[in-house]
Amino acid sequence: MGFGENLKAHRTRAGLSQEALGRSCRLHRTEISLLERGERDPRLSTIVRLARCLEVPPAALLDEVEDA
Amino acid sequence: MGFGENLKAHRTRAGLSQEALGRSCRLHRTEISLLERGERDPRLSTIVRLARCLEVPPAALLDEVEDA
Numbered sequence: 016m017g018f019g020e021n022l023k024a025h026r027t028r029a030g031l032s033q034e035a036l037g038r039s040c041r042l043h044r045t046e047i048s049l050l051e052r053g054e055r056d057p058r059l060s061t062i063v064r065l066a067r068c069l070e071v072p073p074a075a076l077l078d079e080v081e082d083a
Numbered sequence: 084m085g086f087g088e089n090l091k092a093h094r095t096r097a098g099l100s101q102e103a104l105g106r107s108c109r110l111h112r113t114e115i116s117l118l119e120r121g122e123r124d125p126r127l128s129t130i131v132r133l134a135r136c137l138e139v140p141p142a143a144l145l146d147e148v149e150d151a
Contacts (some may be wrong), residue, residue, distance in 0.1 A: 018127055056126045059086055063148065073149070077142040081132065 016079035018062075019053040025069045025076065026051075040068040084132070084147035087121040093137045093144065107138040132144075 026036050026047075033047040038049075042061075049055045050065075057065075068074040088124075094104050094115075101115040108115075110129075117123045125133075134141040 056128045058124045058126050058129065059145075059148075062127065062145070068093045072145075072147075074142040074145040074147075077127075077130070077140075077145055080127075080141045 016081070017053050018076055018080050019051040021041070021076045021080065022047075022065060025071050029069050031069075036065075036068060040064055045073045046057055084149070085121050086125070086148050087119040088142045089146055089148065090115075090133060093120040093139050094100050099137075104133075104136060108132055119135055 026033070029036075031039075033051070034044045036042075037044040037047045042065075046055065050057060050061075061071045062076055066076055069076075090121045094101070097104075099107075101119070102112045104110075105112040110133075114123070118125055118129075130144055131141045134144055137144075
């Protein structure tokens with residue numbers, strides 16, 4: 016389990032496309048895509064920002080994360 | 084509650100000095116200090132590395148974090 020999988024799971028649960036999440040978080044859709052595929056090493060502030068846009072606690076995005 | 088406070092709480096619970104944690108994580112003691120004071124915006128990989136050194140799940144370091 017990785018951060019990217021958590022991000023994708025919470026995004027789809029919220030019924031948001033990568034583009035819609037990007038818009039609400041002011042991140043580019045391709046950045047969301049890279050994050051979901053584990054191809055970015057996001058900073059804490061980005062993790063917190065994404066969590067806020069998804070209305071979940073930041074810790075939820077690290078749930079069961081073991082590696083990065 | 085912030086990441087830094089969580090980091091400090093878990094470090095002291097583990098009975099480690101900033102220097103000892105830094106040694107086991109290969110981070111400088113001053114970096115640990117800056118992280119605990121909220122003066123750094125760590126990347127996910129650093130959060131995971133610190134959690135591993137502290138033998139806690141990465142999500143534990145984001146517990147109750149709301150801002151960053």
